Amino acid sequence: MHRRLAPLLLLLGTAALVAMVPVTLVQGTASKELPWVAGIGIFVAMAALVWRRRPQRAVARWFAVSAGLVALVQSLDGLVLHLGATQPAARVAWVVLVNHLVMAAASIALVHLLGLFPDHRIERAYERRLVRALWWLLALPVLAFVASPTLVVPSYHQSPTLANPYQLEVLAPLGEPAAAALAGLQGIFVLGAVLLVPRYRRGDADRRRRIRWLLIPALFAAGVAVADLVAWRLFADGPPGPAAELTLTVLWIGAVASLPVAIAIALLRPDLLDVDRVIRRSLVYGVLWVLIAAVYVAAAAALGVAAGQRLPLGLAIGLTVLATLLFQPARRRLERAADRWVFGTRTDPTRLVARLGADLEGTVELESLLPRMADTLQEGLGLTWARVRLEPLAPPADDQRVPALTVPITLDGAQLGVVECGPKVVGELSEDDEVVVATLARQAALAVRNVRLTAELERSRARLVRAQETERRRLERNLHDGVQQDLVALLGHTARVRSELGRDVAAGRAALDELQDGLTHVLAELRDLARGIHPSVLTDRGLLEAVEALAARSAVPVTVRADPTLRGARFAEEIEGAGYFTVAEALANVGKHAHASRIDVRLVHTAGALEITVRDDGAGFDVATTVGEGLTNLAERLAALGGRLNVDAARGTGTTLTARLRVADG
Amino acid sequence: MGERLRVVIADDHYLVREGTRRALEEAADLEVCAAVGTPGELEEAVEREQPDAVVTDIRMPPSHQMEGIDAAHRIRSAHPRIGVVVLSQYAEATYALELLGDGTAGLAYLLKERIGDPSQLAHAVREVVRGGSVVDPDVVTLLLARTAHQRRSPVATLTDRERDVLERMAQGRTNAAIAEQLHLSESSIEKYATAIFAKLGLRDEPQTHRRVAAVLTYLRDAGRATPL
Structure with missing residues (x-):
């Protein structure tokens, strides 16, 4: 499924729900409709929340798709009722078809969602085949469109029965069953619940705990159903009074809305009870987020209401939808502000990298660089732990933690080490997080190279200085032990020449010859020495x-x-x-x-x-x-x-x- | 005995200058008319004294590089009559070739320690005054070694005796002098010379200094790096 589809449907659903507000106000059905709009609004909000936290997960996408489609169905229902009262059947029939198609898709998406719950994947081949086969059910609305004698409209409204102008006589026998199947189509999400049963039995304690979250809405719904029955029994002679009816409606909405809430909780916070700092923070964040979403919807709805009182209905709807879309960037900015406020620089890769860059400026030793990188990563992404290790990669004996994410540090094709991330404190590592870690790994590679080059440079300088020292010592030795010794010897020799000359001139001459030879030798030695230092x-x-x-x-x-x-x-x-x-x-x-x-x-x-x-x-x-x-x-x-x-x-x-x-x- | 040969000495090192003066004055036919310390003073002295010969240090102020060689070339071109002996502390073929590369007549390249051997120094002065050339034996040895190292060098094909003769020819010796040194007849030296020149592919030159030039040029070119 295309990644863009989920947020698009969420946005469309939100716009449709918000547009319901002026419509119901104008039509005077607000008291009946708006509670349902609110209930489905919760569904959409929960889906949006999960989508924000786990955009890469298929389960988040299906959650968003289901919510968007359900919201669309809700508003299309309203549209069908409104049109049914005012428009010819030939026109209404098309809207009904679209309504049914969206409704079918919403039901199937719900099964998908439950099929992926809670581990984000469909486990067995038969489950996958079943879920895929469900999409054939989209043929049902089309069949009803061409076969049903009447337009099938939402059953819980007292609305006029319209004859279907597009019914084909040939298919007449299929009409009734098709209409009945269509009416029951919403029930197929029960199939999703059925899929969970074997999964629950297979699962470990953690998974069971998460699946059990779904029992809450189920029990809630069962309780409300019982209450409903009892109420109808009590008022056997007619419908219950308005107060009782409102209470029942609110209860039903609560039951319906509790399902997405339970799903969201199970997906996002399986460890909700482990209250620690980060979770408290994310609760704060959640509340902030809900507030922002509420303000956003309220602002768009208020505009719609204001427009609905002065403008024709169609224009008011258009304006409301437009306002929803226009307020979207503002909402996003507010969310980001809340994000920063609660989590600091959490998932902003540029900030994280910039922070690391600042760290790097002051660091010239790997021993302190690596832990600082790990700290930055751990804090920045909210990880339980992070570790940066260089080759050779033998893990430390006292640290056998298994990383949730391992990214190699490579430079010019050679692996220098790895960045290892433990699981996040809250939730799971998203693809965005992985991008951040990869960026950091690249920075790390450069940093490691810098540190190594610096170290190498220092070593090299030291070697050069040492070489220079050695060379000076060699020169000093050559001068002292070579040339100087020779000259001392020759000095002694001159004394001998002097005394020889006093006694025997011939012997004196011979000694002088030796002296000259000696000097020639010293000269040659000195010349070699000078050449060795630097040749002229x-x-x-x-x-x-x-x-x-x-x-x-x-x-x-x-x-x-x-x-x-x-x-x-x-x-x-x-x-x-x-x-x-x-x-x-x-x-x-x-x-x-x-x-x-x-x-x-x-x-x-x-x-x-x-x-x-x-x-x-x-x-x-x-x-x-x-x-x-x-x-x-x-x-x-x-x-x-x-x-x-x-x-x-x-x-x-x-x-x-x-x-x-x-x-x-x- | 005729007029004594008048010599100007140039060396920036006082002791060496005086040593050179004494060595030269040991020879009865030589007279030191001026002893100076810089190339400028040398030129002045040459103009003033119009000597028969100049004995100069290779390395002098201001830059202590090859001022002696430059001075020698200038003097030779301004006063072809004056012979120049360059005394060098470098036993390097390069400098000798620098001095003698463009003509050897009236030029000598000797190592400084030769001032310890006055007769050799005096011999060089007399040779350059006559228009001959003298190359220090150590430098010739280096030149020959350098040439012989090259692959397929004809120098390597010379017999030991031929090498001895070639060395002395390069030093600037006449056939007569070589014959005397090697205790051979002058005619056999001539035969050796013919053989050597044939092996090296050179034309024999009748005049000694031309022969030196030919040999040195050959050794310079043959001893150089082979082009890639």
């Missing part, structure tokens, strides 16, 4: 020539291949530095570990990117277990520049190291 060729001539110079020094033969455009091309200092040290680190690693016979270095410059590949034919290594600090630092250095390092290696197949850097072209 890189500063003066750019990346490619620096890489070529590096290659020339490698103990393992290195072939450098490069885009010709790279010769003389200059990039930002940090890019050139990162590129250079990528090759330097790779060559050093190959020299130390790989036992390679060849190294290939490739430098490719494409639009906006510089790709440096160093491939050797050496021993390779296991990437999973052995990635040295040097490579880690290199990866950090590249990542800090928006670049990426890829190490492709396996034992025995050599190593390929690829660095990609973003560069500004031009």
Whole structure:
């Protein structure tokens, strides 16, 4: 059934009921009709309430459809009576047909409603077949239309009998039974009650409790029926007096109206007796809602009454219906205000998400973020509990609650975790709620990624600082233990030269030669050290020539291949530095570990990117277990520049190291 | 003995400057007529003194990059008579090629530590004054290594002896000098040279400095990254 149909019928029914007010006032039948209008008004109100709380449930839709149709039948009854007195039969017959069709549909919808009660689904195949077959009963009004000798009008009114102008002679024998069946059609809702019997016997305690709610209107109706009988017996010589008649009418209306109330209670509040905060709130809400609905109907009716006193009846009806429709947005706004007032930001996803967003601003740790998200969700949707868990998903040992709704937290196709919602404190999770949870899950994914990125950034910064520290220590060691020690030794050596020269000139010369060799050695060492810190060729001539110079020094033969455009091309200092040290680190690693016979270095410059590949034919290594600090630092250095390092290696197949850097072209 | 060769020294580091002066003055045929600390002062001194040779640091104020090489090129083009020796702390082929890439006559690229070997320094000065070229042996070694690393490099096909000869040719040695160093006859050096040039696909050059230029150009091009 189309989702829009239910609210549409509700609205139509309301408009029809409200239009009854001026009509009955003008016709002077108000005292008789209006109590029934009020009773059916309660039916419509209950259906609307359930619809509002459980718009996704089939049972709510059928409740709304039944209520709308019953309200339409009520007003069509009035219309038939009115027309029957004033219009030719040929015209009335059509209205009667529509009236009967709506009445049949209303009865069938009621069976549907009871068939779905209380668990929102039809359980057995035979039930479904039966309920579907009922729709064939819509043929009955049509049959009566063409076969019945008289127009079948509502039986409880004393109205003139009109001959049916559309009766077909051929079907005359079917006329009487058809009319009788039609009169009894309203009784089929008893079938719905029958369907409940096996369901009650199958059901658990909770379901039985909910079905028992329906006993109240049943017993009520039985009691009123008995009272009615007794009253007629008491006044055997004629109808009971007006006071008694009014009492009976009110009782009957109460009996009829108690059914939708019982259904609504059973559907919405199976745990009505567990009085807690939220339920008290929802009672407040319910009262508010009824008030708003009453004001709405009253306003529309008042307008209709005012119009009915001055304008022709048709125009008054039109005006009333129009007013009902026009006041609808105002009513909706009032309801929303009441909703906010009672439940805060309950089902407003944007508000809930905004609240979470505010939470996220101040949170940088997952440990506090996840519980806050869960809290927001729990409060926002009125859940008994909510839980947000990240991979790995093993549930905590002390928490084996089964969620009513589980929504995965995914980002770029990878599942990061789940949002789990327990049942709601009142009622059940609607599709709207699910949308809210899904939205929150998306936010959660982004938040989790943010938190993780922040953490990663902090770790990375710490690593960079550490790497810098390590590097400084290495330099300090090289200077102190290398160059400085050498110079100290050479200083000692000069003293020796001086004393040698005093004794033996030849020995002195030899010592001087040694001194010179020593100094040359220190110089070479110092040069290497300086180059290791930052090569001058890189500063003066750019990346490619620096890489070529590096290659020339490698103990393992290195072939450098490069885009010709790279010769003389200059990039930002940090890019050139990162590129250079990528090759330097790779060559050093190959020299130390790989036992390679060849190294290939490739430098490719494409639009906006510089790709440096160093491939050797050496021993390779296991990437999973052995990635040295040097490579880690290199990866950090590249990542800090928006670049990426890829190490492709396996034992025995050599190593390929690829660095990609973003560069500004031009 | 004729006129002494007049030399201008440029180095922003005082101790190095003085060390260079002493090393040069050890040679009886050399005379240091000016010692300055910046490229500007160097040019003034050159104009004023009209020396036979200049010995300059590669790296000087203001930017401490390759001012020495620029100065060498300027002096050579303004005064083709003046030889220039560039002293460098970088044992890098790149800088030598930068200096010698557009013509080697009257130019030398030496590492700074050569001031500890006055005879080598004096030799370089005399060579550039004669219009010859000198390339530091360490730099030549690097150049050769770089070239030999490339795949299918003809340098890799040279015999050890041929390599020795090529190295010395690149350093700017004459056949006679190479023959003396390697204890071989000059004619066998000529044969080696012919073989080397054939393997490298080069035309032999009669003049030493042209030969240096040819060898360096070859090594530069062959040692560069292969285009993709």
